[in-house]
Amino acid sequence: MHRTTVVRRVTLSGLAAAGLVAFGATSAMAHVTITPSTTAAGATAVLRLEVPHGCEESATTALSVRIPEEVTDVTASGTDRWAVDQATDSLTWTTEEPLPDAERAEVEFSVRLPDDAGTTLVFPVVQRCVEGEAAWTEVAEHEEGHDALERPAPVVVVTPGGSPLITYGAAGALAAGVLAGGAVLLRRRRRP
Helix, strand or coil: HHHHHHHHHHHHHHEEEHHHCCCCCCCCCCEEEEEECEEECCCEEEEEEEECECCCCEEEEEEECCCCCCEEEEECCCCCCCCEEECCCEEEEEEEEEEECCEEEEEEEEEECCCCCCEECCCCEEEEEEEEEEEECCCCCCCCHHHHHEEEECCCEEEEECCCCCCCCHHHHHHHHHHHHHHHHHHHHHCC
8 A cells, every 4th residue: 555545545534533523523513612711629710601593493692691609709791782781609691782693792700619629510591582582501410421412501510720621522622623723734744
């Protein structure tokens, strides 16, 4: 077998795998997500709540997130589009200009994370729309089952101070990038 054929097969296999991983990451990105600026125990984290679409093609009018008991010092602010109402155990953003189904919504709030590394924080979200709502409240019994849920609640796992951050969806996107980068390097190597 010629070296060119081997490289072509490796490159094609890598691209196919990258495509499958990217497809998995894309489907995970269709869920409501919360991305923390840090997951370090005891730290203050800025949490970015992202909603990638409406409810069955209906425009989004409100986002409500329930705050876990384990977090403290919750603060939130509105944006040009979203007004925020803060209760003891929840935050609700509302808009008078419904967000079209094809557009993404993003709001932020900050919390102080608990001191215990390994704590799993669940942030159930209810997305209200002009017609209907989507409750992103499902929780898997085991971490492996999270991706199989239809409407998973966003989850943040508290890590020891200074630990790297990997969240559901982010791991898939990272793997896709690594595979795609490897394919590019193999392709460059074969050029004279």
